[in-house]
Structure formats: structure tokens, C-alpha cells
Amino acid sequence: MMSTPNTSASNRLDGRVALVTGAARGIGAAIARALAVEGAAIALVDLLDDVHDVARELASEGYRTHAVAADITDPAACADAVASTVDALGRLDILVNNAGVVRLAPAEALSDEDWDLTMDVNLRAPFLMARAAFGHLSRSPAGRIVNVASQAAVVGIDQHVAYCTSKAGIIGLTNVLAIEWAQHGITCNAVGPTVVLTDLGKQAWAGEKGEAMKAKIPVGRFALPEEVAASVVFLASDAAAMINGHHLIIDGGFVIQ
Numbered sequence: 001m002m003s004t005p006n007t008s009a010s011n012r013l014d015g016r017v018a019l020v021t022g023a024a025r026g027i028g029a030a031i032a033r034a035l036a037v038e039g040a041a042i043a044l045v046d047l048l049d050d051v052h053d054v055a056r057e058l059a060s061e062g063y064r065t066h067a068v069a070a071d072i073t074d075p076a077a078c079a080d081a082v083a084s085t086v087d088a089l090g091r092l093d094i095l096v097n098n099a100g101v102v103r104l105a106p107a108e109a110l111s112d113e114d115w116d117l118t119m120d121v122n123l124r125a126p127f128l129m130a131r132a133a134f135g136h137l138s139r140s141p142a143g144r145i146v147n148v149a150s151q152a153a154v155v156g157i158d159q160h161v162a163y164c165t166s167k168a169g170i171i172g173l174t175n176v177l178a179i180e181w182a183q184h185g186i187t188c189n190a191v192g193p194t195v196v197l198t199d200l201g202k203q204a205w206a207g208e209k210g211e212a213m214k215a216k217i218p219v220g221r222f223a224l225p226e227e228v229a230a231s232v233v234f235l236a237s238d239a240a241a242m243i244n245g246h247h248l249i250i251d252g253g254f255v256i257q
């Protein structure tokens with residue numbers, strides 16, 4: 001008989017190991033912290049060397065961490081990041097595909113380079129990471145993938161042609177992994193934040209444009225990194241074992257209008 005899942009609100013991830021991409025700052029750093037607070041050991045992966053500082057800070061608070069500075073658009077780097085995580089932390093249960101970029105331009109003016117970079121980081125890399133992690137996730141008692149999508153996956157946003165397309169694509173990736181890998185004990189879900197004023201968020205939404213966007217969000221504010229992280233923790237936990245292929249929108253009611 002199945003054991004009762006741990007649905008309590010603390011230590012939900014004791015004994016688990018999570019890998020978070022784009023963990024050097026912004027939403028990824030908040031996700032890494034939130035997963036650690038719930039008991040998971042954390043591998044932090046990022047292009048920026050700052051990822052080592054974020055890992056050291058968590059380690060100084062008593063959390064188990066492993067840092068990898070890597071470019072996840074490179075398939076070999078993805079495989080290495082997964083392998084070194086398992087070497088350092090013993091296993092892998094949770095993959096959070098969070099790293100992302102935005103390149104803004106009217107569709108007719110977006111360069112090939114900006115289109116390709118956006119697709120490579122936001123869409124191809126989550127696939128590469130998931131493929132590299134599959135064997136380990138399938139050996140976990142509760143394999144989890146959480147993809148950080150966006151409200152931009154479900155609505156068009158001015159100047160965001162590559163970004164919106166990449167985020168719509170990650171929903172397709174989420175759906176297919178959810179149905180193919182459920183038989184291997186892995187669920188795959190996505191979260192879809194509205195604007196969060198991180199470095200990435202500020203590129204599009206600093207100043208007047210942001211105020212106009214904020215006015216369209218029913219709750220009247222942007223999301224906080226910690227609010228996105230709380231949803232990721234939930235989807236990674238045993239409480240979400242029956243949730244598979246869902247895109248959890250965290251937008252204060254923006255996209256339902």
C-alpha cells in the first residue's frame with residue numbers, strides 16, 4: 001500500500017537533493033533558499049561565478065550546497081552539472097529549470113542572435129537539463145521537474161516575441177515530460193510568474209512601462225521572488241504528487257482578464 005504523503009508545511013523536502021539553474025541571483029536564488037529551508041540539499045548552477053557566493057552563504061547558515069558555474073546551453077555542461085551534483089550530494093530528486101534571458105525588440109527588428117540565445121537558454125537548456133537528469137530523477141521516490149515559465153507563455157507581450165515563444169514552448173516541454181515520465185515516478189510542472197523586479201524584470205518593466213503594467217494586475221503589485229519560490233517548493237513536495245503537467249500562474253489575476 002502507498003505510504004501517506006508528507007503534506008506538512010515544514011521539512012517537506014528532508015533528504016531530497018534539488019538542482020536549480022540560474023541560481024546566482026533573482027528568482028533562482030530565492031528558489032534555492034526556499035528549497036534548502038524545507039530540508040533539501042541544493043546544487044546551484046549558473047553562468048555567473050557569483051553562484052559560488054550564493055552557495056557559500058547558504059552553507060554558512062548550515063544548508064548543504066554544491067555550486068556549479070556553467071553555461072547550460074552546452075549539452076556537455078548540463079551532463080557535467082548533473083554528474084557533479086550526484087557526486088557531491090549523492091542523488092538528484094528535483095530539477096528546477098529557472099535560468100532565463102529576455103531580449104526586447106519589435107518582432108521585425110529582433111536579431112537572429114537574440115532569437116537564438118533566447119531559445120537556447122529558455123527552451124533548449126531546460127530540455128537538455130531534463131534529459132541529463134532523467135536517470136537520477138527516475139531513481140528518486142518522488143522525482144520532480146519544475147520549469148519556470150511565465151505569464152508570457154499564455155499572453156502576447158509587446159517587444160517580447162522570442163521570450164513569449166520560448167515560454168509557450170516550455171509549456172509544451174512540460175506537457176510531454178509530464179505524460180512520458182509519470183511512469184518513471186517523475187512529475188513535471190511549470191510556474192508562470194507575472195513581473196518580478198529582478199535584473200531580468202527591470203529590463204522590460206522599470207519605470208513608467210512597469211507602472212502601466214502594474215495597473216493592469218488586479219492585486220496591484222508585481223510578484224516577489226519568494227512568492228514564486230513558495231509555489232516551486234509546493235510543486236516539488238509530496239503534497240503535489242498528483243499534480244502533473246500543470247502551469248501554475250502566479251500573476252495576481254493578470255491573465256484571466
Ligand SMILES: NC(=O)c1ccc[n+]([C@@H]2O[C@H](COP(=O)([O-])OP(=O)(O)OC[C@H]3O[C@@H](n4cnc5c(N)ncnc54)[C@H](O)[C@@H]3O)[C@@H](O)[C@H]2O)c1
Pocket residue numbers: 021022023024025026027028045046047048070071072073097098099100101121148149150151192193194195196197198199200201202
Ligand atoms: N523577472 C520577471 O519578471 C520574470 C517573470 C516571469 C518569469 N521569469 C522567469 O524567471 C526565471 C528567472 O528570472 P529572473 O528574473 O530571476 O532573472 P535574472 O536575470 O535575475 O536571473 C537569471 C539567471 O539565469 C542565469 N543564466 C542566464 N543564462 C544562463 C546560461 N546560459 N547558463 C546558466 N545560467 C544562465 C543568469 O546568469 C542569472 O543568474 C527566468 O526563466 C525568467 O524568464 C521572470
